[in-house]
Amino acid sequence: MKRIALLGMPNTGKSTFFNRFTGANARVGNWPGITVDLMSAKLPLGDQMAEIVDLPGIYDLPGDSEDERVVEHFLNTTPVDLVLVILNSSQIERQLSLLLQVQQLGIPCIALLNMSDEAKKFGVRIDEPSLSEQLGIPVFSLSAKYGEGFELVKQKIADTLSYINKAGLPSSDKKVSLKNIDNAELEKRMHGIVEKSIQIPTRLSDNITQSLDKLFLHTWLGLPLFFLVMYFVFQAVFFLGDPLQGGVEQLLGLVRVHALEPLLAATPALVQGFLLDGVYDGVGTVATFVPIILLFFFFMSIVEDSGYLSRAAFLMDALMSKVGLDGRSFVMLLMGFGCNVPALMGTRVMRSRGLRLLSMLVIPFSLCTARLQVFVFFIAALFSPSHAPLALLSLYFFSFFTAFITALLFKGKYRTVEPFIIEVPPYRLPTLQQIIIRSWHEVRHFLQRATTFIIIGVVLVWVLTNFPSSAAPASVDTWAGIMGSWLSPIFDPIGVDQKLTIALLFGFVAKEIVIGALAVIYALEEEGLGSLIAQQMDWVQAYSFMLFTLVYTPCLSTIATIRSESRSNTFTAISLIWPLFFAWFLSFAFYQGARALGY
């Protein structure tokens, strides 16, 4: 089998090309020693099978950025038969540098001039035959987005592969010696090629982008418009997502009642509990995230592909750079108020690892809709209607506050080493096909990476709350209850009693189940729960419990996502332990402070 590597600078439509080339069968592959996700796909090309690998977008071959090191490492350790270098046609005059660097490696390559539709519109003219002659490699124009020229390119790639096969060219297995690249020489060559084969107007005529930017990046209107856009995206994702999630839950419930329970009726109660309340509920937890992830990436792809995300980075940078983040982190932080899981996955647009980890550390502080359910319940039970909005608002304040404090504290540890130089692409119309493929890839990615982890976690909590088998489920006599009493020296000073500690343990799985779990713990129906809780605790205790619930681990799925996205157990541990500590500290300060003031 032949291996093809796809290489190019960021924003060249590389992924669009890859998606068109491979359709829906691309997967995240495992490559030794590589810490970022590389998509690859195997497909028949001409008379043989080929594997195509989508390498991260890079500016330079001998690199200092993480992505550049990944590419270098990949080329050093993996034999490659053909490199496809993809360039943005309208920026060819500077992007040729990467192509010339790749040529120095001595691996056969083909240059693909993508976005030919835009180049034509902007008045950039490229003499392909002349360019091909000067470079000594095949050169093809195409629009990966609209498919123009694509079939020809595919054919030519197949032809080149069979030629390589017949000529018996070995795949590259020599060490990539990039240090020898003479950049001054490269510059000179590049200049000569541009002079001879490319005509560029002194100014690109993209009036639409200029007018839109005058509005969207306006000194005073820019930020309000940004929040308006975010508001609509947020509403679209979570208000469409809510009924869909409900539907999935209902469906799972129906399967449970009508199929699984009758099927398992003859088995012992423990086996039934393990399979239904453990494994099946774990599967259910995973499944309820699918609609949200789909919708999130559907709308985020529009924001990203249209070019608006980099504008958002421009608008929010002044504020965010002070805490070591950038505008894109802020967008994900906002989306985290719907659901942390897709927001964490969305940080992949940030290519600096330090920046990405710092963003992933702060996103879980966003008060997501699952936590909101818990807060609304407690606030309704313990606060008067006039105080209720204030209580909820203060929790939103704490959500931002904890995120910013965490960013400030950790910005030294997760430093952004990459210079902040981001391309501002022209505004573009996203295509439905690209958006759907992207959303599908993200869902599959989540399912592949997080399912096992989540199921194990749910089973574990089931075990803790159902054993020893002599104890009533979720009662203080279970292992969870026993743990609660061990932990009482820690939780008493923040006003959280043993029963609430068990609820916090359930909350570790998912905040959606906290109220249901409390009903089980108090052996009550949910309707009576509110008034019972109002009798059992005062508002200071309740608020302390809510603060803790806000700040500590949002849910198992968040942890699973942090683990799969960071690929680091150390980082996962930090993002688990720091919020626990922070939550306790805040609740302690609040609870003891309020009590000292006589409340």
Added chain:
Amino acid sequence: MTKQLSILRAGESGIIASLNTHEDYLLRRLMAVGFRVGKQIELIRSAIAKGPLHVRVGTTEVMLRREEAQSIEVTLC
């Protein structure tokens, strides 16, 4: 007259006179996105509160922070 890109006003344009940085990494990144001596450059706008700059260089539009822009000298025209 040359000026640092970071102190240009919105709408001013010129030719890049020099890239002054000792950081090899920054220099290579600047060159890769199109900042090269002799290139036409225009400051389109800057964000409020000392935010980043929006710049057109050659056929590419980029944003960069003021610290990075300090290393770029521009001959006004």
